[in-house]
Structure formats: C-alpha cells, structure tokens
Amino acid sequence: MKNKIPTYRKQKGYSQEKLATMLGVSRQTVISIEKGKYNPSLPLALIIAEIFETKVEELFFLEDSDYKKI
Amino acid sequence: MKNKIPTYRKQKGYSQEKLATMLGVSRQTVISIEKGKYNPSLPLALIIAEIFETKVEELFFLEDSDYKKI
DNA sequence: TATTTATGTAAAGTGCGCTTTACGTAAAGG
DNA sequence: CCTTTACGTAAAGCGCACTTTACATAAATA
Numbered sequence: 001m002k003n004k005i006p007t008y009r010k011q012k013g014y015s016q017e018k019l020a021t022m023l024g025v026s027r028q029t030v031i032s033i034e035k036g037k038y039n040p041s042l043p044l045a046l047i048i049a050e051i052f053e054t055k056v057e058e059l060f061f062l063e064d065s066d067y068k069k070i
Numbered sequence: 071m072k073n074k075i076p077t078y079r080k081q082k083g084y085s086q087e088k089l090a091t092m093l094g095v096s097r098q099t100v101i102s103i104e105k106g107k108y109n110p111s112l113p114l115a116l117i118i119a120e121i122f123e124t125k126v127e128e129l130f131f132l133e134d135s136d137y138k139k140i
Numbered sequence: 141t142a143t144t145t146a147t148g149t150a151a152a153g154t155g156c157g158c159t160t161t162a163c164g165t166a167a168a169g170g
Numbered sequence: 171c172c173t174t175t176a177c178g179t180a181a182a183g184c185g186c187a188c189t190t191t192a193c194a195t196a197a198a199t200a
Contacts, residue, residue: 029188038187042109044134056126066113099158
C-alpha cells in the first residue's frame with residue numbers, strides 16, 4: 001500500500017511527532033505507515049483521513065501485491 | 071466499529087460464503103467482520119468498498135470506543 | 141561549538157486480524 | 171425424511187500492527 005500522508009502532513013505543517021500525538025499513536029507508527037512498512041488499522045486510517053479532511057481512498061492506494069496477499 | 075456490510079451484501083444477493091470467495095478470505099472472516107468481532111485490515115476494507123461500489127466511510131463507522139483504543 | 145528539531149533505523153514484546161477445522165441450528169426443496 | 175443452503179459459535183495457531191527504548195544523522199540556531 002502506498003499513501004499520501006507525508007504530502008498532507010506537510011501541507012498542514014505537522015511534524016511526524018505532532019501527528020502521532022494527534023492520532024494517539026507512537027512516532028514510530030507514523031514513520032512506519034508513511035514509509036509503507038505496514039498498513040494502519042482501519043480505525044486509524046479513518047482517523048487519519050478525518051484529520052486531513054479527506055477520504056480513506058484519497059490517502060491510501062492498493063497495489064497488486066495487496067490483492068494477492070489477502 | 072459498526073458497518074453496513076450485511077445490507078450491501080444482501081442488496082447484491084451474495085451469501086457470506088460467496089462474498090468471502092470474492093474477497094479471497096475465509097467465511098469466518100466475513101462473519102466476524104459483519105458481527106463487529108474485529109476490524110478488517112485496511113486493504114480488505116478498501117476491497118470490500120470497491121466490490122460494493124462505495125466508499126470506506128460509507129461502510130464503516132467509528133464509535134467512541136474506537137477512538138479510545140488507539 | 142553545542143543544542144534543538146525533525147527524521148530515520150533496529151529490536152523485542154503484546155494483542156489482534158485471519159486462517160483452518162469442527163460442530164450446531166434453522167429453513168427450503170427433493 | 172433427507173439433503174442442501176445459509177448462518178452462527180468455538181478454539182488453536184501464525185503473522186503483522188503497534189508499542190517502547192535506544193541510538194544515529196542532518197539542519198537550524200543560540
């Protein structure tokens with residue numbers, strides 16, 4: 001899964017740590033999600049979309065590998 | 071998290087097993103997600119929304135308990 | 141130069157998403 | 171009746187989402 005979180009985050013002028021605090025997760029979690037190391041849970045993805053005033057589909061993108069994994 | 075999956079599923083005339091096959095997951099997974107026993111992964115949620123031609127936000131709803139858990 | 145801010149990696153632990161297998165129940169149709 | 175279809179519960183196992191802690195680097199600034 002790829003995502004546009006860094007773009008939206010910088011647009012708002014948030015650091016990774018600031019965003020982590022707003023989301024109620026660790027800074028490591030934000031880093032790992034931005035880098036695509038793993039996928040956020042659904043509740044977390046919904047909250048991220050809420051914070052950036054957009055939709056989950058606008059922020060996260062399935063890749064071929066995602067379809068195969070499930 | 072609550073969801074509208076049963077409604078959309080019945081609208082399409084799919085059994086839980088049929089939906090599970092389409093999603094590439096087990097029937098147990100569909101049952102558990104519909105009943106709210108646990109949340110689908112983000113890739114799975116995106117694929118479900120795709121199948122029902124709607125958005126993740128239309129299908130899944132955060133509750134107070136979700137915000138507290140994270 | 142020393143410190144602060146922002147970003148990144150690594151590694152070990154916990155809980156949950158999803159699987160498989162098995163069993164139970166109710167409705168519908170042969 | 172008997173079988174099929176659809177839905178449901180239970181339980182054990184695996185891998186990943188997320189945590190915490192520690193350490194590293196580069197840029198900005200005092």
